[in-house]
Amino acid sequence: MPTMQVNFRLFIYLSVTSFLLSGCIGGSKLGNANKAYLIGEYDRAATQFKKAYRKADNNYTKGEISYYLGECYRKTNKPRKATMQYARAVRYNYEMADAGLYLGDCYLASQKYEDAIEAYEEYLQKVPRDKRAQNGLAACKLAMKDTIETRYNIEKLKKVNNTRYSDFSPGYASTSYDQIYFSSMRTEKKKRKKSRITGQGGTNIFMAKMDAKGEWTDPEPLDETINTEFDEGSATMSGDGKEMYFTRCRYDNEQPRSAEMYMVSRSGGKWGEPVQLEIGGDSLLVAHPAISHDGETLYFVSDMPGGYGGKDIWKTTKGGEGGWGQPVNMGSVINTAGDEVFPSVRLDGSLYFSSNAHIGYGGLDIYRAVFDEEKEDWEVYNLGRPLNSEGDDFGIAFKGMEEAGLLSSSRGSSKGIDNIYAFSLPKLEFSMKGLVYNEKTDEPLADAYLRLIGTDGTNIKLNIRNDGSFGAKLAPQTEYVFMVASKGYFNHKHKLSTVGLGNNKEFNIEVGMLPMEDAIVFRNIRFSKDQFDLNTNSKQELNRLAAIMNLNKEMVLDIVAHASGEGSESEAIVLSQKRAESVMSYLMSKGIPTERLSAKGVGSSEPVTVSKRQAKKLDFLKEGDVLYASFIKRLRGNANKEAAHNLNRRIEFKIKK
Template sequence: MPTMQVNFRLFTYNFIGLLLLSGCIGGSKLGNANKAYLIGEYDRAAEQFKKAYKKENNKYTKGEISYYLGECYRKTNKPKKASLQYARAVRYNYEMADAGLYLGDCYLAAQKYEEAIEAYEEYLQKEPLDKRAHNGIASCKLAMNDSIETRYTLTKLKTVNHTRYSDFSPGYASTNYDQIYFSSMRTEKKKRRKSRITGQGGSNIYMAKIDAKGEWTEPELLDEAVNSEFDEGSATMSANGKEMFFTRCRYDNEQPRSAEMYMVSRSGGKWGEAVQIEVGGDSLLVAHPAISNDGETLYFVSDMPGGFGGKDIWKTTKSNEGGWGQPVNMGSVINTAGDEVFPSVRMDGSLYFSSNAHIGYGGLDIYRAAYNDEKQYWEVHNLGRPLNSEGDDFGIAFKGMEEAGLLSSSRGSSRAVDNIYEFTLPKLEFSLKGMVYSEKNDEPVADAYLRLIGTDGTNVKLSVREDGSFGAKLAPKTEYVFMVAAKGYFNHKHKLSTVGLGNNKEFNIEVGMLPMEDAIVLKNIQFEKEKYELNKDAQQELNRLAAILNLNTSIILDIKAHASGEGSASEALQLSQKRAESVMNYLQTKGIPAERLSVNGVGNAEPVTVTKRQAQKASFLKEGDVLTDQFIRRIRGNSNREVAHSLNRRIEFLINKE
């Protein structure tokens, strides 16, 4: 059975013959409901089933009625109502196996993920190999984790959309992207015919364009060359804007008919006569045409033999005789046992479509399929939130290769009304902020300057403010190097890159400048008690030091290591020597020659004098305190005493020049 999304948006009345169920409810007292359901009038059938349920006493029959009432709601995109009916059918032990599957689908669409997982798992006990249920469980986990949320933004087209009736499947009319065609189920003032399937109007194709003020105009109904007494929709244009491909659903009171595809040409601003596109047999359903950019390949939806279940996406190419060749199924990577519908083709040849059986967020989700020439197969990816939602998301159209366009969605509608949304991917924004300070006293280095060089051609000199801060805008997909220089300090070099970043980012970098004299204590190079191994923080700090040493090759570094509260004086001396050697060995792995390094372990002989910044971080200390063993023993609290010892367990660097 196709889902409700496919029924009322695509095939309407003439597709009803394909929906007939051999197992529908029998019995004269359900005659009206049964007849309405069999001909696809789900809105009307739901009312009849509700009346019949109230009068029924047999539990099995009540379960049967509940199932078909759930089907009516599901097919008209009312998952919350449908889930109540499927749950009741399961409770009454109605033996229609897919009730559990559809119950899970409806819970998923209603964002009741735990209940959905439970329903799918119960269904899998009966049908353990049904991939739809396995994908349903994966979809619940995807929705709960929100693992593929993107930066796209969506805005509803208020002027184009009707407040009460569905508007869907937009498509651009030209490369100017200032005119669109779309399907609508709105009812005209003079023609209030409503569908007994959905309670909405019949589907027709409308046009809207952007006016001189940059606003969308009120939609206009296309003339009778396109719109007929039947239902039309899902229009797509050729690249030159001269041909329109669309679906027409003819209906016959005497016999069921299938959806058909048509093509109409435009000349001098007028549409000619619509011509049916014949692919497959007369009785086969073919719909949702999507023409490739070169006009040689036509993608479409069908349930013809040779598919994978439900509705599949197929393609056909132009023949030498001018018609269309033998249809080819797009394969099991794209098609599933569920429904794949609403294909569209981008200029680069990538295929977009909607599915209710791939892993997604509920209902129909939009997917991108790109062919991997190297691996020789299609790769399918969910477009993520917010392009996809818990509702039905389908009918996407891009502005060429821009990350912008239109799509249709039922999100947020309790009445199964689709709306057209405009989407765009905002430009990535990257920035650089930082602080230049002295490694000697943590004070700002205001007279420093910074030069920023990028692979995009950037080469600018940035001023450093009095407080030592600086900032700059960065470009996407660019690698940068910046140099910092100041009188009395060794030059500093740093690299950063925006290549491969998919989200906005602000780089915050503190630049510690090494003075050309005195001893320097770098941050984060401290040790655990009785340990001499370097932790990750220490390694990162030494990486920064190594970069400075490689940039300033005249530097000779004396490495002095300290210990505190760790055994006797001789034991502390040995431990500090090992710490100094650990630092030297690591710097050598970063390309610093041994002749530029010397080590000296001094044990606990030189306790630290607390700086202003250290006192601010440790409230039990004050600036000028000397952290001798005797002083530390007087500090209250084991944790405070350990903090004081950790300040003593440090590495100092004495910088000399050749």
């Protein structure tokens, strides 16, 4: 992954190396490689290091060169190439311990999770408390389990990504969201020379508009007051669209230069002359500006003293006469020992940024930070897949408070090319469908109606179709209750809710209507052999019955329990009585008064006569079979015998009133 000494995408890994490659590595090629590396020309340095490696005559030197080759590839976002070099450096026992850390990072970015785990564990044996490696292990487990899957749709913005060079850091220019600015390394238009840092073009700021058909126009570079011979990028717009903040990296052939932030105003559709922001001092690196909607707070990235390691996110607020106050670090919840970069601010004040050290999926991941008033600190959340990937994901921009916008990512590119992606969160869709049927006969019940009432104000009557089915759309974050009524049947009441649901859902509901006649058998109230305890399914059915009784206050039930002929009749009567009393006790616990219930066990004296539905479900039985003990004994197979006994072990509800 990259560094941005002269180039914005590469700023993330900017660091001034304070030493040359050591010892016995003389020769002009290695001397040129040293110089190119020190001033951040990583693409050029890699070419020179490869030539020097072929002439190296001892393993230590090979390991050292391999390490710096790995650094060149990592800093230009080529993790697979970097992996080979770091692995070779580790194999040659090169003394730079972080070679093992970066090896793990590159394996992670290449989706080789088992190899990454091994590399992190070996590194932690040398540096046990390195939080970056610990988070790397956690990231491997997260990526392997893929536990943060979201509903976002994401697709490449093909009309904007119309070259083979990197495009990144998009931002909207106005509240109409029909104009975007972004950074690009494309070279075709002006035939610019390729960058010695990345092998791509230098970075400039481009603009694209949406036409009347909703298509993006071909991107055009901004004029030369903004785009210069140096690198410009990571543009962010003020809330009124009249000011742009961006980063500029000036280039020096002899030494690395720090990134700087600029502001430029627009009047009459034209940009003026950029003015450098005086923040932090001349020698300090400041980049990736993100201005709040009210224009009072500026977030940015820096490695200035007082941070937590790597690049941190800082903020400053406006002072008198348009100046900016003392920078304030955003704290240890947001910033880590790694790099936190590419901040952006949403209308509600929530902060988004990318990090390579928080737990993620590899490379840079995008995170959301929300300030918790009670804890008086930030809460940080990974945005999950598909917004994040195994590549670098960064530079997110939202369409106001819509769950839609743009981001940049290197996903799917072995060459480290960044592209701009559009993302959106589809609206949640909820519905219900179901069937109304006669609880006794299982036949569909068409002569009924359903009244649906919701906390959102819904109050509608649904007719039941001829086949007993019904259906309706439901709203998010709404609680519903519906009642089904039909002449000659007890009313049925049901509740459902879409509150808190984060995924689309269709509720499938079967409504069994109790006819106002006797001998109703609920399907799922069954008992195991010699048992009278209620299982989970039985309790769910009794909950349904209790709801019906509470809705129909005049209902009085006789609870009749049956056993199957598996023992003496006296034992069967005692067992069935205990079953009836279990059911009665449970209904009473649900608020049904004692005077509306009675319990009786009849043993095995009333075996089941097989119904059409039962015969269809159990093909070894015929409609009309009577399940006497002698009949069951003649059935083939213990499983068939047990299924027949289970039909006999039942509860019947006889409606007295």
